[in-house]
Amino acid sequence: MASNYDDSSITSILKYAQTFKDKTLRDIMSHEVAETVSDINLEYGTRRKGNFGNLVEEYVFGYSPNNDSQADFHKVGLELKTTPLKKLKSGKLVSKERLVFSMIDYMNIINETWEESSFLTKNKLLLLLFYLYEKNLDTLDYKFKIIQILDLLSDVSDADILQIKKDWETIVNKIKKGDAHLLSEADTLYLGAATKASNSSVRRQQPNNDELAKPRAFSLKQTYLNSIVQTYLGKEDKTLFSLTDDKSLPPTIEENIQSRFRPYLGKTNIEMEHELGITYKKRPKSHRRLLLNKIFGTNSNKIKELEKANITMRVIALEPSGRLTESISFPIFKYCEIVDEHWEESNFYEQLTTKRFLFIVFKKNKDGSDTLEKLKFWNFPMQDIDNAKWVWEETVKRIKDKKANELPGIKENQVAHVRPHARNKDDVLPTCYGTYEVKKCFWLNAKYIEKQLDK
DNA sequence: GCATGATCATGC
DNA sequence: GCATGATCATGC
Numbered sequence A: 001m002a003s004n005y006d007d008s009s010i011t012s013i014l015k016y017a018q019t020f021k022d023k024t025l026r027d028i029m030s031h032e033v034a035e036t037v038s039d040i041n042l043e044y045g046t047r048r049k050g051n052f053g054n055l056v057e058e059y060v061f062g063y064s065p066n067n068d069s070q071a072d073f074h075k076v077g078l079e080l081k082t083t084p085l086k087k088l089k090s091g092k093l094v095s096k097e098r099l100v101f102s103m104i105d106y107m108n109i110i111n112e113t114w115e116e117s118s119f120l121t122k123n124k125l126l127l128l129l130f131y132l133y134e135k136n137l138d139t140l141d142y143k144f145k146i147i148q149i150l151d152l153l154s155d156v157s158d159a160d161i162l163q164i165k166k167d168w169e170t171i172v173n174k175i176k177k178g179d180a181h182l183l184s185e186a187d188t189l190y191l192g193a194a195t196k197a198s199n200s201s202v203r204r205q206q207p208n209n210d211e212l213a214k215p216r217a218f219s220l221k222q223t224y225l226n227s228i229v230q231t232y233l234g235k236e237d238k239t240l241f242s243l244t245d246d247k248s249l250p251p252t253i254e255e256n257i258q259s260r261f262r263p264y265l266g267k268t269n270i271e272m273e274h275e276l277g278i279t280y281k282k283r284p285k286s287h288r289r290l291l292l293n294k295i296f297g298t299n300s301n302k303i304k305e306l307e308k309a310n311i312t313m314r315v316i317a318l319e320p321s322g323r324l325t326e327s328i329s330f331p332i333f334k335y336c337e338i339v340d341e342h343w344e345e346s347n348f349y350e351q352l353t354t355k356r357f358l359f360i361v362f363k364k365n366k367d368g369s370d371t372l373e374k375l376k377f378w379n380f381p382m383q384d385i386d387n388a389k390w391v392w393e394e395t396v397k398r399i400k401d402k403k404a405n406e407l408p409g410i411k412e413n414q415v416a417h418v419r420p421h422a423r424n425k426d427d428v429l430p431t432c433y434g435t436y437e438v439k440k441c442f443w444l445n446a447k448y449i450e451k452q453l454d455k
Numbered sequence B, C: 001g002c003a004t005g006a007t008c009a010t011g012c
Helices: A010-018 A025-032 A034-043 A051-060 A118-123 A158-176 A222-232 A253-264 A269-276 A287-296 A304-308 A347-354 A382-400 A446-453
Strands: A079-087 A093-095 A099-103 A125-132 A143-151 A191-195 A204-206 A209-213 A216-220 A311-318 A328-332 A356-364 A370-379 A416-420 A428-430 A436-438 A440-444
Touching: A010 A125, A010 A143, A025 A051, A051 A079, A093 A222, A099 A118, A143 A222, A158 A191, A216 A222, A222 A304, A253 A287, A253 A304, A253 A370, A269 A287, A269 A370, A287 A311, A287 A356, A304 A311, A311 A370, A311 A446, A328 A347, A347 A382, A356 A446, A370 A446, A382 A416, A382 A440
Parallel strands: A079 A125, A311 A356
Antiparallel strands: A079 A093, A099 A216, A125 A143, A191 A216, A204 A209, A328 A440, A356 A370, A416 A440, A428 A436
8 A cells, every 4th residue: 555654754644644533434445545445344343342443553554453562653653542532411522441552561561660661662652543432333434533642751741650650660569569460450540450351261470479360451541541632622621620730749649648638637627627717607518528628728529630540539437436337339220231231341340440549537526526537548459359249240130030129238248238329219210120129329338448448 | 236228418 | 400429217
């Protein structure tokens, strides 16, 4: 195929790529490689995931998909990434998925440094092609929406690249310890170790442990990638509070937050409210959350870096005895939909393996005040995933058996249970067998969370 | 004291 | 209007 670009020139490659904007693969190919379209149509359907990306490499840029350690456009060190956007009901365009990079080589990565890592070598310069995924469209008819070059080391902020480096080191350290089988995407903030295999039973060797581990690849988390997407679209929310605007504080998120809270640990809410100039005629129910906002110095309930890292901040109020009495809820599920899901594609699994929590722990005092005890960043440990799996599978089984009214209770499993979560008892959803049942969701058991707080 | 069901409060 | 975080009420 006569080349439409000069592969030794980034400018030339980008210029060619920019002509794709608002076009579909079918549009591009019918102009450039008309004779191959019918071949592609024949092949189409036999290919699996990665389909769109492979077609772009093969028929638009004219090289075969590879898994070299070299970048796709090796002469200029540019790696091509094709990745979908989706449209929310509100009309907002967001990233549909994480951005997945090359596989993590468990055996060799433990000898790498970040600066000379295979990840950075291959991926520091990216040509990003975002297309709009639409459910009922043929792959050839997705439209390209954003075409951008991303230079990881200079286009993202210094704070972000430091966080990404720290994430990389967190992952590598876990592998060094022989814990590759316990990796979770939720261990880290922006750069994650996402599972990547043709099926869920594939396992790989890891160093320092005979136990086999799921194959994983580096990825930029969906939430982080989405913050980049919003910038490209010119839609970033400038009112969001940013932790790293204050350059006198640590640039990495966990240290930054720890340093903001350090002066207040051990103090009561009364002392903190006095210090921060908060007065109430009547103390609102959300007073602890309002106090946290004041400590952060914002009126917004949203913090940019927490959104980018998919971290949910939760207030925990321990009883004076130190007991935690309240469990933690997850989104409600639909009885008719959950029965058709598989565990590893389920919403509950997705949440447990990608979400991080920031627990802000208060202890109630007998006089009615609270003491700010500690902060804890937490994500669901993979050691416990089989417990969660049991609860999920048991839930699906009982719904299929027409027993949506008898889902796993807190005594049946030490990690999670199912309970109502509705506006009131009339707030119901249909079951798949013609009845209605109050809205329910998965909860992490209070006693389980209480133990996790002490780890 | 705990399991379980139910509902309130708030923000988007 | 609804999802989500937070909390209450009841009965064993």
